[in-house]
Amino acid sequence: MELGKNILELCREKGLTISKLAKLSNVKQPTLHGWTTGRAVKNIKDLKRVCTVLEIGLHEMIFGESDPYRCNEPIYENIISGGVKITITPITNKE
DSSP: OHHHHHHHHHHHHTTOOHHHHHHHHTTHHHHHHHHHTTTTOHHHHHHHHHHHTTOOHHHHHHHOOTTTTTOOOHHHHHHHHTTOOOOOOOOOOOO
16 A cells, blocks of 8 residues: 555645645644554544545545546445435335
8 A cells, every 4th residue: 555655745746745734634743644654544534534635536545546436426426425324124024
């Protein structure tokens, strides 16, 4: 996983420091520094906020390539982002 390198490269491209990225994303600077030095991500919501600031998808941030399964349908975006609640209820025969 090249997460740390991806974060640093995107910051360079956008003219951001880790400190500025921390302020914009509301993710603590030590957390971001840890990611850039190989520490594991413990809170995916933090990483999503960083992705939003850096204008990159989560899959691309983690793997360094566009998501081959990405679907641009709005309903799927809502499901993936947590904007839709799905409940599964078993169907029973009432004979």
